[in-house]
Amino acid sequence: xxxxxxxxxxxxxxxxxxxxxxxxxxxxxxxxxxxxxxxxxxxxxxxxxxxxxxxxxxxxxxxxxxxxxxxxxxxxxxxxxxxxxxxxxxxxxxxxxxxxxxxxxxxxxxxxxxxxxxxxxxxxxxxxxxxxxxxxxxxxxxxxxxxxxxxxxxxxxxxxxxxxxxxxxxxxxxxxxxxxxxxxxxxxxxxxxxxxxxxxxxxxxxxxxxxxxxxxxxxxxxxxxxxxxxxxxxxxxxxxxxxxxxxxxxxxxxxxxxxxxxxxxxxxxxxxxxxxxxxxxxxxxxxxxxxxxxxxxxx
Amino acid sequence: xxxxxxxxxxxxxxxxxxxxxxxxxxxxxxxxxxxxxxxxxxxxxxxxxxxxxxxxxxxxxxxxxxxxxxxxxxxxxxxxxxxxxxxxxxxxxxxxxxxxxxxxxxxxxxxxxxxxxxxxxxxxxxxxxxxxxxxxxxxxxxxxxxxxxxxxxxxxxxxxxxxxxxxxxxxxxxxxxxxxxxxxxxxxxxxxxxxxxxxxxxxxxxxxxxxxxxxxxxxxxxxxxxxxxxxxxxxxxxxxxxxxxxxxxxxxxxxxxxxxxxxxxxxxxxxxxxxxxxxxxxxxxxxxxxxxxx
Numbered sequence: 001x002x003x004x005x006x007x008x009x010x011x012x013x014x015x016x017x018x019x020x021x022x023x024x025x026x027x028x029x030x031x032x033x034x035x036x037x038x039x040x041x042x043x044x045x046x047x048x049x050x051x052x053x054x055x056x057x058x059x060x061x062x063x064x065x066x067x068x069x070x071x072x073x074x075x076x077x078x079x080x081x082x083x084x085x086x087x088x089x090x091x092x093x094x095x096x097x098x099x100x101x102x103x104x105x106x107x108x109x110x111x112x113x114x115x116x117x118x119x120x121x122x123x124x125x126x127x128x129x130x131x132x133x134x135x136x137x138x139x140x141x142x143x144x145x146x147x148x149x150x151x152x153x154x155x156x157x158x159x160x161x162x163x164x165x166x167x168x169x170x171x172x173x174x175x176x177x178x179x180x181x182x183x184x185x186x187x188x189x190x191x192x193x194x195x196x197x198x199x200x201x202x203x204x205x206x207x208x209x210x211x212x213x214x215x216x217x218x219x220x221x222x223x224x225x226x227x228x229x230x231x232x233x234x235x236x237x238x239x240x241x242x243x244x245x246x247x248x249x250x251x252x253x254x255x256x257x258x259x260x261x262x263x264x265x266x267x268x269x270x271x272x273x274x275x276x277x278x279x280x281x282x283x284x285x286x287x288x289x290x291x292x293x294x295x296x297x298x299x
Numbered sequence: 300x301x302x303x304x305x306x307x308x309x310x311x312x313x314x315x316x317x318x319x320x321x322x323x324x325x326x327x328x329x330x331x332x333x334x335x336x337x338x339x340x341x342x343x344x345x346x347x348x349x350x351x352x353x354x355x356x357x358x359x360x361x362x363x364x365x366x367x368x369x370x371x372x373x374x375x376x377x378x379x380x381x382x383x384x385x386x387x388x389x390x391x392x393x394x395x396x397x398x399x400x401x402x403x404x405x406x407x408x409x410x411x412x413x414x415x416x417x418x419x420x421x422x423x424x425x426x427x428x429x430x431x432x433x434x435x436x437x438x439x440x441x442x443x444x445x446x447x448x449x450x451x452x453x454x455x456x457x458x459x460x461x462x463x464x465x466x467x468x469x470x471x472x473x474x475x476x477x478x479x480x481x482x483x484x485x486x487x488x489x490x491x492x493x494x495x496x497x498x499x500x501x502x503x504x505x506x507x508x509x510x511x512x513x514x515x516x517x518x519x520x521x522x523x524x525x526x527x528x529x530x531x532x533x534x535x536x537x538x539x540x541x542x543x544x545x546x547x548x549x550x551x552x553x554x555x556x557x558x559x560x561x562x563x564x565x566x567x568x569x570x571x572x573x574x575x576x577x578x579x580x581x582x583x584x585x586x587x588x589x590x591x592x593x
Contacts, residue, residue, distance in 0.1 A: 008309075009337050010309065010310060010337055010339070011308060011309010011310040011311075011470045012308065012309045012310010012311060013310060016495065037471040037472060037473045038307045038308055038309075038470065038471050038472060038498075038499045038502055040308070040494075040495040040498060040499065043494045043495060043498055058377070059377065077399075077403060079397065079398055079399050080398075094477055094481065094509075094510075095481075097396050097398060098377055099377055099378075099396060099398030099400050100375055100377050100400060101375070101398055101399065101400035101403060101404075104375055104400065104404055105403065105404070136473055138472045138473075138502050138503075138505040138506030139472065139473065139474075139477050139505075139506040139507075139509070140473055140474075141473060141474040143473050143474075144440065171471070172309040172310075172336075172337070172470050172471070173334075173336035173337055173442075173469065173470070173471075173475075174336045174337065174435065174437060175336045175435060175439070175440055175441070175442045175475065176440040176441060176442070178336075179438075179440045180440075193554075194554060195553060195554040195555075195556075196339075196342045196343075196554070196555065196556035197314065197337075197339040197342060197556075200337070200339060200342055201337040201339070204336075204337060204437055205337075207437045208437050208438065211437060211438045212438075225550055225551065225554045226551065226554035226555065229554060250550075252523065255493055255523050255524055258493055258494050258495065259493070259494060259524060259525055261494075
């Protein structure tokens, strides 16, 4: 089984629109949206939700005011300044990390420690195959754990259905959820754009791939925005022996397709579809299982 | 006044708006990049960096001699950062949230705080503005503690007193984004009029509304897409503060790392008006609530 993850570092480079197009072009695959914080892939793929599960993770400390003796030890010990006021003190859930220190040290045992329902996740079907996705509730944490759970579920589903490819849309950035999405995946595809921000963020996300020893390929979207930057990125890929997978011009059709709930490969019948097909074929070549060893492991 | 420029969806133009606001603000500001995972504000403001300091989180260091393997630390740790396997005690520094529970409760005082580098805090000047950014170490998962450290730096710096602060926030609506907007007086949400823009704007609104701060919207690439974002803003009482048109010259200036309020003549007036709009919002309890009550 192979896992291909689409990343970008910088948001808004076209990750999700391209993942949707790849989901259309691929076969024998499971689709997974690992941007659990601000997921958008479902807006194009419009999956039917088959099963909804609660995501319970982490705890939240809550002071019972009737039992609290106002000693102030909890507020002094809290490293997150989460405990505010003194009559009675109240724990700010946005600041609480759920570390349990206050619960443990409270002499009156007046602090409850409740499991957090911080999101929902779904096993769905889309017109391009099964899909696993989630919605972390706004302002919640533990996105890394939810990402790990989705990947685990995607693998289990792929195995049960005899599918050998997991195609995942990743979150922006390089922090917790990205690391959770990236570690141990087979191939990362970075969608960038020829802007100073795109280039800067590309280098950081590529450094992260190197850190975790994940092979990476690069796509330049909106390549006609700045010719010089685009050439610079291509040269950078060559210099660092990174696979340059292809480029696409700035296309208003991406927005038009999105508005209709279509992938760009369904919406555009002209050369655009062919260009994206070529890019997808290049990705598949890059993701092809290495002979002998991996095959044996997969079987 | 502290203004946080945020968005649910990435790539909507947060940094463009932040840099432009800083450049037209009537008094010198402190421009702060709290998108520590992928900071970009410096690429536009080109600050002269005069100080760089590492930021650390405290993690447990265990004295093997003193430790009696009582498991008080492994029982309390919520982040699986300490393990005892037979007689072997191990820490997993990258899992640690730096809460200090383990060394606070260890009955043998066998645990002392060590440190893990989260990243760097860089500060300097860009024209009349002070500039501060956090930059997460590549491979480090936790951005909120670095963001908190950047905010501590702001509170401690004498060069920042009395100035308005403009915060370039990270995308999304989970803990890093909340951390960035939590101390703001006004939240400016940047979006685009597309289905993705609308969906993520609504998430950001839900996430930030409980903070009870005045919020307004800047619509970027205002002439692409549909009217749905406008309808949504009207329905939920969210003020549209400015609309930035989709223009090739804006996109090209951005691509080169130029501040559009400076590089594109028509944009200066637009951002000056936006400053006025933000100042009007400031001090109003919450636009959304007022309209719903009306």
